[in-house]
Amino acid sequence: MTFPGSVDVAVIGAGAAGLGAAGRLKGSAASFVVLEARGRVGGRGHTVTIDGHPLDLGCGWLHSARQNSWAGVAQSLGLKIDSSPPAWARPALNFPPEEQRAYRKAFGAFEDRLDAAAHGPDRPASDLFAPEDARWRPLLDVFSGIYNGASFEEISVKDYAAYQPTEDNWRVVIGYGALMTAFAADLPVILDCPVTLLDRRNSNLRLLTAKGVLQARSAIVCVPTSVLAEEGLRIDPPLPDKIDAAGALPLGNVDKVFLHLEGAGQFDPDTRVLARTDTTDTGGYTLRPMGMPVVEAYFGGRVAARLEQEGPGAFGAFARQELVEVFGSEFGRRLRPLVESRWSADPFSRGAYSHARPGFSDRRAVLSAPVENRLFFAGEACSPHAFSTAHGAYDTGVAAAEAALEAVGEPVRMARRP
Numbered sequence: 379m380t381f382p383g384s385v386d387v388a389v390i391g392a393g394a395a396g397l398g399a400a401g402r403l404k405g406s407a408a409s410f411v412v413l414e415a416r417g418r419v420g421g422r423g424h425t426v427t428i429d430g431h432p433l434d435l436g437c438g439w440l441h442s443a444r445q446n447s448w449a450g451v452a453q454s455l456g457l458k459i460d461s462s463p464p465a466w467a468r469p470a471l472n473f474p475p476e477e478q479r480a481y482r483k484a485f486g487a488f489e490d491r492l493d494a495a496a497h498g499p500d501r502p503a504s505d506l507f508a509p510e511d512a513r514w515r516p517l518l519d520v521f522s523g524i525y526n527g528a529s530f531e532e533i534s535v536k537d538y539a540a541y542q543p544t545e546d547n548w549r550v551v552i553g554y555g556a557l558m559t560a561f562a563a564d565l566p567v568i569l570d571c572p573v574t575l576l577d578r579r580n581s582n583l584r585l586l587t588a589k590g591v592l593q594a595r596s597a598i599v600c601v602p603t604s605v606l607a608e609e610g611l612r613i614d615p616p617l618p619d620k621i622d623a624a625g626a627l628p629l630g631n632v633d634k635v636f637l638h639l640e641g642a643g644q645f646d647p648d649t650r651v652l653a654r655t656d657t658t659d660t661g662g663y664t665l666r667p668m669g670m671p672v673v674e675a676y677f678g679g680r681v682a683a684r685l686e687q688e689g690p691g692a693f694g695a696f697a698r699q700e701l702v703e704v705f706g707s708e709f710g711r712r713l714r715p716l717v718e719s720r721w722s723a724d725p726f727s728r729g730a731y732s733h734a735r736p737g738f739s740d741r742r743a744v745l746s747a748p749v750e751n752r753l754f755f756a757g758e759a760c761s762p763h764a765f766s767t768a769h770g771a772y773d774t775g776v777a778a779a780e781a782a783l784e785a786v787g788e789p790v791r792m793a794r795r796p
């Protein structure tokens with residue numbers, strides 16, 4: 379679409395939140411446009427199809443599926459959903475059952491202590507480890523790395539307890555990122571259009587972008603907290619409360635690598651493998667996700683940060699080495715790295731998903747508060763109970779769009795609709 383001179387509502391970022399906002403605005407009389415920095419929509423939802431297999435480098439799971447807006451979108455688009463249980467709900471292949479039971483018990487008791495502690499003063503989640511957890515500390519922090527993007531000592535107890543998932547976890551067969559792309563097909567998105575400055579000095583907002591200057595009556599900011607905190611998008615005059623809140627809600631490190639597995643049929647679909655339980659320097663592995671002949675390797679926290687630093691190819695090499703230690707050297711010859719993510723190195727995400735630092739769980743509310751009834755904020759980090767997820771992001775986008783529509787009232791159209 380062509381770049382408009384002015385709109386009622388400008389949406390910045392075409393990730394889950396920006397698309398949620400755009401989907402809601404589409405049904406209104408307001409003129410609007412979505413400005414997206416990358417050459418694709420979806421943000422941290424990104425499906426790459428290799429050999430006909432859709433591989434999600436970012437979000438893959440429709441968490442809390444029965445209340446997940448994206449699951450509703452998939453169903454309305456007639457897309458097939460796989461509701462078979464996730465690998466993490468199945469026993470791991472190489473982890474003795476009695477040890478798994480002991481780990482689950484320790485984990486359950488730890489989470490109970492976290493929930494109880496959330497009613498008191500905020501503190502790092504690691505304060506709630508008990509001496510008898512020593513055996514499971516590495517595995518608990520591997521879990522935290524994948525779940526939170528950081529270890530439990532970096533996580534606020536109150537924030538951890540505020541996240542409220544259900545047990546339903548589904549997948550959309552074409553991939554989560556592909557679902558977002560399908561949803562965006564008839565939305566007015568301008569790609570390759572980073573916004574560098576949001577100028578709020580005058581009655582109309584002015585957005586400086588790579589494709590020109592856009593005037594808007596209101597804007598919905600849907601960029602990740604890391605971009606806001608580091609002023610990858612500058613707001614003038616600055617909003618110190620927003621920069622502070624975004625900095626207190628950093629994105630952690632989580633990455634994936636997919637490897638083709640020759641002779642994958644020897645394993646059941648969604649077979650879970652834990653390479654090690656005695657260190658945090660390890661990944662989580664799913665063999666044959668959704669029956670595809672691949673291994674999906676998942677890395678969170680420090681190991682993800684370290685392997686990103688090592689440069690392209692490091693995730694694949696590390697995954698192969700760990701799997702060889704589990705299955706033997708012949709297995710290594712059956713693996714071929716296909717694609718990996720490097721979310722922290724990506725200038726438009728600068729990390730995976732948000733957590734609140736200890737003492738800062740209230741910053742999600744600060745971040746999502748509107749400014750002057752014309753600047754609205756959305757994105758996973760703004761969600762009170764579904765932060766770090768794509769459906770949480772979508773719902774904040776819808777809510778921000780409704781607030782923006784109310785703010786512009788019966789829109790006085792400033793220019794032709796995009």
Ligand SMILES: Cc1cc2nc3c(=O)[nH]c(=O)nc-3n(C[C@H](O)[C@H](O)[C@H](O)COP(=O)(O)OP(=O)(O)OC[C@H]3O[C@@H](n4cnc5c(N)ncnc54)[C@H](O)[C@@H]3O)c2cc1C
Nearest residue numbers: 391393394395415421422437438439573757758766767768
């Ligand atoms: C490895 C990984 C696995 C995950 N797994 C799951 C999962 O299974 N289930 C789940 O629900 N969630 C998962 N998530 C989290 C989920 O992907 C995110 O929470 C969600 O996609 C975030 O959406 P968002 O709209 O808030 O942000 P984003 O998706 O980051 O969207 C922000 C958009 O803003 C754009 N942008 C940035 N700067 C600018 C600028 N200056 N101007 C214009 N545009 C800009 C970006 O390019 C991007 O498109 C995962 C994430 C990762 C990284």
